[in-house]
Amino acid sequence: MSRQGNRRPENPKISRELFVLTYGALVAQLCKDYEHDEDVNKSLETMGHSIGIRLVEDFLARSAVKKCRSYSETIEIIAQVAFKMYLGITPTVTCNSPARNEFSLILEKNPLMDFVEELPAGRSSLCYCSLLCGAIRGALEMIHLDAEVTFIQDALKGDDVTEIGIMFLKKTESKKHKRNK
Template sequence: MVKDYDNDEEINKYLDTMGYNIGVRLIEDFLANSGIKKCRSYSETVDIIAKVAFKMYLGITPSTIGGNDGGNEFSLILDKNPLVDFVEELPSGRPSLSYCNLLSGVLRGALEMIHLPAEVTFVQDRLKGDDVTEIGITFLKKNDDKKSKRNK
């Protein structure tokens, strides 16, 4: 990809798109094999992502930091990130490259498929010198059709 794209932003976007396409397909496998029921809140959803999905597919269990006042912003803290096990440092001249955008895309795609659109970003990355890898998840508010129908 580094050879195919001119700058880091294009590579990061491509990695996110790849991840999104994986997430769109992976959610079906996850729902079939995990046996979970419908989550009742954003915090429960993030808990399932951390404790079940990451364990199933990456063999790790990130810790969660949750909730702003609106209850729709959360962070997953990865003490270990298997995606970067074989990467010692970013290529020279590529300071804004984010290999982990693949994970952002996977989460975004899977959440979208269960009608929970979200913005998923990397807040911290060990490859860039941070102490931990932190993934930020902001659930985008959706219109509640039931409420709007009652108000008519």
């Protein structure tokens, strides 16, 4: 008799749908808990940051990507590998600066919004998918890249697409630890 406890689900779409529904319930609860949209947005971004920090190890182990040599290479890996791996989509990447440190990820379809048609009444400042910005920022932080990650366009606010802006601020130095002998 074989053990099936450690097997991955046969249909990854089911787990994605469960995540999307659970995420929707989380956002709804945060809207009940917090009066102001800014507090909900901050909470979602903070949760996403924590997820991004933890997701890096899984991503590096499962994807076997090599060290990126440029910001543009890093953003391509995020779009083509990470988004595909975790959300089942591949955003379009655009570069927004001559210095090649500002990029946009354009999502024609945002899977976090699969079951959401509009923002709740009176919640026009809510950034429903702030979790994504936090996750990207947290993951980049773990590979020693400081970045500002924000929503530029939001399909839930009437835009044609969802656009996430990523501005690389600087490469942080990894701290070398000396071993005591």
